[in-house]
Amino acid sequence: MTVRADVTTAAGEPAGHVIFKQTDHGVVVKARLMNLSPGEHGFHIHETGACSPDFKAAGGHYDPLRAKHGFDSEGGYHVGDLPNLIVEADGTASADFFAPQLTLEAYEDDRYPFTLADADGSAVMVHAKGDDYQAQPPGSTGERVACGVIFAD
Template sequence: MKSSSVIRALGLPALALMVAGPVTATTPSDMVQANLMTADGKEAGTATFTQTLHGVVISVDLKNLTPGPHGLHLHEKGMCAPDFKAAGGHFNPLDAEHGFKSEGGYHVGDLPNIDVLADGTAKAEIFVPQINVAGPDNGRYPYTLSDADGTAVMIHAGADDYMAMASSGDRMACGVVVPPAK
């Protein structure tokens, strides 16, 4: 991911996280992971969700993807099978419009695009202030990834233009966010 993309989409706190290095959880309930698969069944890497004092840092380590920019979103249901459409729409507990550039947006599940390198790999860290990994909320980060129907992380075939819902195209890779052990 290009640093400028993260800064424009999320502001200065995202830059501080990128510079600070890897984020570590303090307890097992502070971290969850999703193993992503492509539509043709190849491993596509992992997304690790680490709780911080002010939200969640999502660390993606991806592979076997087509080079270029791709939309990255959290989806409302923790299901990828029988097809990626089982994940439903974007995680949107505020019933907002889609996109960082929309006046009535954005979805809580709208994330910055990721840039996949020529070798099919990508790594990025993204800060999401409104979510938590374990629930129930404590008012600081009210929307949990571990609700009754779970959450999925989705990579789309094209880049999100941060306005039009369909701009990022088909669903290319999906992973179920596995709730933490209780």
């Protein structure tokens, strides 16, 4: 199964897409983005499949375990935490990640691996600044600058 999220900037410009591909052991995430400011950007899965003009409708990071934020946090990290994106001088970013904690299979209970296809969906979010992988509460990444609703092809 493959799922695609078309991403737009806060100004409404197309910003590329993110492909999520189910494997036997998790989800491969392939980001192909554009129209972003150069540098390091936080990149996360958010809990609700909605992108309003300010992207607040997407809710917080996808975190069914109620863990602390960041890969460097003691005791684990949010299910929706992903590595930072590096945006080139021309505004593009291309990155591939493997997320063993995720699945595209639909079910409603919170169990491992965690589904992106629950009743309210999920969204992929690009933030203004790079993630420090530990800030509590989350928020060191700044404003939400691009968002895409995750949906099945």
